[in-house]
Amino acid sequence: MAQGSRSTNVLVVPQANQALDRLKYEIAQELGIQVPEDGYWGYMATRDTGAIGGNITRRLVQIAEQQLAGQFGVGR
Numbered sequence: 001m002a003q004g005s006r007s008t009n010v011l012v013v014p015q016a017n018q019a020l021d022r023l024k025y026e027i028a029q030e031l032g033i034q035v036p037e038d039g040y041w042g043y044m045a046t047r048d049t050g051a052i053g054g055n056i057t058r059r060l061v062q063i064a065e066q067q068l069a070g071q072f073g074v075g076r
Contacts, residue, residue, distance in 0.1 A: 027056055031051055
């Protein structure tokens with residue numbers, strides 16, 4: 001694998017890959033960012049990919065907080 005060509009991050013739960021991909025496209029659409037038709041994100045502006053990544057992180061934290069609150073009965 002060439003350096004910089006693809007992500008080298010390894011998911012803890014590999015089955016989550018499809019869900020994260022869907023989330024990436026969903027957030028890009030919400031932000032009005034045109035996604036590349038060929039699937040290669042390397043030519044996109046750093047500002048756009050950063051906005052998508054930041055919103056993915058925000059959404060994942062929100063999901064985790066909701067799950068933890070439900071698990072521990074907070075807010076009941």
